[in-house]
Amino acid sequence: MRLRIKNTRLLFAVISAVVLLSACGSEGSDEPSTQDSLPGIDVLTTIYPITYFTERVGRDLVNVTSLMKPGVPAHDFDPAPSDIIDLAEASLVVYNHASFEVWVDDALDATVSGSRTVIEAADIDTSDGGNADPHAWLSPLKAVAMVQKIKNGLTAAAPTNAGAFSENADELVVELTALSDQIMTRIANCRHNEIVVSHLAYGHLTELLGVRQIGLSGLSAESETGAKRVAEVIDEMRQLNLIYILQEPLSNSDLAMTVAREADAEILELHPLEALTTDEQRAGDDYFTVMRRNIEALALALGCTAS
Numbered sequence: 001m002r003l004r005i006k007n008t009r010l011l012f013a014v015i016s017a018v019v020l021l022s023a024c025g026s027e028g029s030d031e032p033s034t035q036d037s038l039p040g041i042d043v044l045t046t047i048y049p050i051t052y053f054t055e056r057v058g059r060d061l062v063n064v065t066s067l068m069k070p071g072v073p074a075h076d077f078d079p080a081p082s083d084i085i086d087l088a089e090a091s092l093v094v095y096n097h098a099s100f101e102v103w104v105d106d107a108l109d110a111t112v113s114g115s116r117t118v119i120e121a122a123d124i125d126t127s128d129g130g131n132a133d134p135h136a137w138l139s140p141l142k143a144v145a146m147v148q149k150i151k152n153g154l155t156a157a158a159p160t161n162a163g164a165f166s167e168n169a170d171e172l173v174v175e176l177t178a179l180s181d182q183i184m185t186r187i188a189n190c191r192h193n194e195i196v197v198s199h200l201a202y203g204h205l206t207e208l209l210g211v212r213q214i215g216l217s218g219l220s221a222e223s224e225t226g227a228k229r230v231a232e233v234i235d236e237m238r239q240l241n242l243i244y245i246l247q248e249p250l251s252n253s254d255l256a257m258t259v260a261r262e263a264d265a266e267i268l269e270l271h272p273l274e275a276l277t278t279d280e281q282r283a284g285d286d287y288f289t290v291m292r293r294n295i296e297a298l299a300l301a302l303g304c305t306a307s
């Protein structure tokens with residue numbers, strides 16, 4: 001891990017020199033250029049929910065490019081040289097939070113640009129050291145706050161479109177609020193107060209639901225799990241009569257299958273939405289369709305009565 005960060009820093013140092021050279025010709029004016037051939041502003045985004053919210057608020061007034069592609073686990077992402085050049089040239093960069101996109105501070109430092117607006121969409125309390133949960137979008141109410149920040153970023157980058165951004169954001173906020181109500185109704189009357197999840201991505205969502213998550217691994221999908229921790233989870237599942245393990249797609253399910261066998265449990269899919277799978281993208285899934293499936297998986301795992 002340490003080695004990877006060092007390599008990344010070196011990469012940025014090399015690339016920033018290239019970017020500075022290539023950007024020299026285009027930074028003559030104080031005002032952002034409005035003469036581009038495409039009608040919208042160029043926005044660079046990171047993980048799926050950030051991309052989706054930005055597209056919904058910007059609609060045809062923005063050209064959104066996501067650095068992270070479908071089917072690729074988001075915690076693994078490392079920017080390629082071409083990504084660094086895109087970061088230098090974007091009018092607006094929107095990312096979730098530096099505690100999720102751990103590469104972002106270095107990448108932005110390496111591509112300082114006077115006319116670029118940068119938005120960190122999620123408000124994450126990092127006062128607790130490395131224990132902050134950056135997966136804020138999984139609570140629709142926290143997502144509302146993210147949408148407002150994205151709207152502010154778009155408005156700063158393209159003030160003449162403020163009215164349209166505001167209208168689009170309001171529409172999205174109505175849908176997110178309705179989703180939150182739907183969750184609270186569906187999870188109102190449940191047998192259990194705990195869920196077992198493949199990684200601790202659901203702190204914001206479980207806070208909303210008033211339940212506790214038991215993680216097979218940590219805050220990042222790739223953190224390692226020791227044998228002692230596995231035994232503890234199996235014990236806890238038996239004590240609490242938990243019979244489901246909520247496993248995410250795009251992550252190795254071997255551990256979940258081992259624990260499921262030992263604890264006599266079944267595996268259900270719960271989607272952290274960090275990245276869609278290529279199949280989900282092809283099928284036209286979005287934040288809302290996946291969240292509605294998540295609600296049903298949670299209702300089953302928590303033993304909630306139908307509402």
Ligand SMILES: [Zn+2]
Pocket residue numbers: 075135199201219220221272274
């Ligand atoms: Zn995660």
